[in-house]
Amino acid sequence: MFEVTAEEKDARTGKLHTQHGVVETPCFMPVATKGTVKTLTSDELDEIGTQAVITNALHLYLNPGVDVLSHIGIHRFMDWDKTVFTDSGGFQLIRDFNLKITNKGLMFKMDKTNHFFTPELCIEAQNQIGSDVAMVLDDCPNYGSSYETVANSLKRTIEWAGRCKNAHKKSEQLIFGIVQGGVFPDLRKTCVEKLLEIGFDGYAVGGLTIGEPKEELLRILKCTVPLTPKNKPKYMMGLGSPEDILESISLGIDIFDSAFPTRNARHRTAITRHGNFEITKKKYINDFSPVDESCGCRTCKKYSKAYIHHLFKEKELLGMRLLSIHNLYFILNMMKNARKAIRNNGFDEYKKDFMEKYNRHE
Numbered sequence: 001m002f003e004v005t006a007e008e009k010d011a012r013t014g015k016l017h018t019q020h021g022v023v024e025t026p027c028f029m030p031v032a033t034k035g036t037v038k039t040l041t042s043d044e045l046d047e048i049g050t051q052a053v054i055t056n057a058l059h060l061y062l063n064p065g066v067d068v069l070s071h072i073g074i075h076r077f078m079d080w081d082k083t084v085f086t087d088s089g090g091f092q093l094i095r096d097f098n099l100k101i102t103n104k105g106l107m108f109k110m111d112k113t114n115h116f117f118t119p120e121l122c123i124e125a126q127n128q129i130g131s132d133v134a135m136v137l138d139d140c141p142n143y144g145s146s147y148e149t150v151a152n153s154l155k156r157t158i159e160w161a162g163r164c165k166n167a168h169k170k171s172e173q174l175i176f177g178i179v180q181g182g183v184f185p186d187l188r189k190t191c192v193e194k195l196l197e198i199g200f201d202g203y204a205v206g207g208l209t210i211g212e213p214k215e216e217l218l219r220i221l222k223c224t225v226p227l228t229p230k231n232k233p234k235y236m237m238g239l240g241s242p243e244d245i246l247e248s249i250s251l252g253i254d255i256f257d258s259a260f261p262t263r264n265a266r267h268r269t270a271i272t273r274h275g276n277f278e279i280t281k282k283k284y285i286n287d288f289s290p291v292d293e294s295c296g297c298r299t300c301k302k303y304s305k306a307y308i309h310h311l312f313k314e315k316e317l318l319g320m321r322l323l324s325i326h327n328l329y330f331i332l333n334m335m336k337n338a339r340k341a342i343r344n345n346g347f348d349e350y351k352k353d354f355m356e357k358y359n360r361h362e
């Protein structure tokens with residue numbers, strides 16, 4: 001299922017085998033919450049080097065519904081024949097919906113209908129959606145919650161993880177556990193121990209990137225990641241900026257997902273090797289150079305900053321598309337270079353060199 005192929009200190013490359021092929025790690029997954037990476041087609045995702053996408057079980061369960069998806073499966077539905085992860089949706093529920101959490105599950109109201117989303121239902125939905133990797137349903141307390149609140153929530157997360165594993169009947173679909181425990185190392189440790197007793201195909205770190213300072217995030221990653229088994233994939237959920245990804249790779253993380261590159265693109269920000277910039281700035285009106293001269297993406301090969309600046313000024317959708325292609329390509333290419341660097345035992349140097357250029361923003 002997963003093999004480590006090269007190591008440099010804690011950083012590693014590996015291969016995650018799913019029923020839709022091999023994902024080379026460290027890898028970055030574009031976010032396709034509702035079955036689409038916003039503005040891009042599957043062919044475009046493929047062309048820029050995407051290996052896997054992550055959709056959201058809860059969103060798909062609500063619309064178009066598992067009745068639709070169980071007939072055709074998510075791969076054919078969105079014309080994507082590579083790996084698909086499904087996030088369980090717990091995180092989105094807590095943030096996007098007005099809900100009530102009980103030990104049995106999550107209750108919320110939508111379009112005048114009451115929903116009761118249990119760990120069992122969450123796994124059943126992911127089975128029917130037909131993703132390659134399912135995530136357990138977890139309870140993610142807000143940043144700043146007290147020790148007692150996080151400890152109580154953790155009991156539920158652990159119980160739900162066991163219920164998810166029991167409900168998971170599809171042997172060809174992998175299932176990952178999610179480590180919660182807020183910013184408290186002892187709770188993180190307890191969570192890992194309990195998840196290991198249940199046994200999963202991979203271990204994700206959840207409950208971070210929810211407003212905590214960066215030092216806090218790194219502190220928790222540093223004490224959590226080494227506790228998870230070396231021979232299993234380690235997934236950091238929701239982390240997407242180049243500096244955070246590279247830092248986490250050096251801590252041993254294999255898999256990432258984030259809306260960072262695509263959301264930034266839709267909000268006019270280009271991610272480049274010399275840092276990020278807003279394409280709508282006045283100085284780009286006459287700039288006929290590409291977004292990033294060293295970039296090999298279709299956008300940079302064919303279009304200028306001036307053109308994309310114009311598209312954004314005119315609110316033309318093509319601007320968002322072109323910048324999404326570039327930003328995603330940039331991150332995916334960075335991952336490719338990181339894998340190569342680890343294989344050549346040069347990741348530390350690669351990271352240092354990347355960060356020096358990236359921080360040298362115009």
Ligand SMILES: [Zn+2]
Binds near residue numbers: 291295297298329
């Ligand atoms: Zn580009």
